[in-house]
Amino acid sequence: MAKTVLIVDDAAFMRMMIKDILTKNGYDVVGEAQDGQEAVEKYKELQPDLVTMDITMPEMDGIAALKEIQSINGDAKVIMCSAMGQQAMVIDAIQAGAKDFIVKPFQADRVIEAISKVLG
Numbered sequence: 001m002a003k004t005v006l007i008v009d010d011a012a013f014m015r016m017m018i019k020d021i022l023t024k025n026g027y028d029v030v031g032e033a034q035d036g037q038e039a040v041e042k043y044k045e046l047q048p049d050l051v052t053m054d055i056t057m058p059e060m061d062g063i064a065a066l067k068e069i070q071s072i073n074g075d076a077k078v079i080m081c082s083a084m085g086q087q088a089m090v091i092d093a094i095q096a097g098a099k100d101f102i103v104k105p106f107q108a109d110r111v112i113e114a115i116s117k118v119l120g
Contacts, residue, residue, distance in 0.1 A: 002028040008039040009054040036060025040068045070097040
């Protein structure tokens with residue numbers, strides 16, 4: 001059975017890019033969210049195997065959403081997506097429970113490598 005993924009990014013273009021990479025590699029994208037609040041709601045509803053989470057978003061940022069998701073499920077697997085120059089935020093995210101991170105612009109092989117490492 002294909003692993004299920006929830007994609008969270010405030011930019012539709014970025015969600016489309018990740019979705020394209022994932023579906024081509026056999027993952028099942030079960031949902032998308034454009035901010036942290038929506039991400040938490042969709043996580044509860046869909047219970048995906050993995051979440052790709054943008055760090056910088058309106059309403060609720062990725063780190064706050066990560067902490068909410070971790071409080072719902074301590075075993076949640078979340079990979080953070082960051083732009084260049086967000087190292088401090090990436091460190092915060094890893095300390096908050098993120099399993100890995102990928103940097104924009106996305107390179108398909110790095111995305112797949114991170115996801116396959118996290119999902120085992």
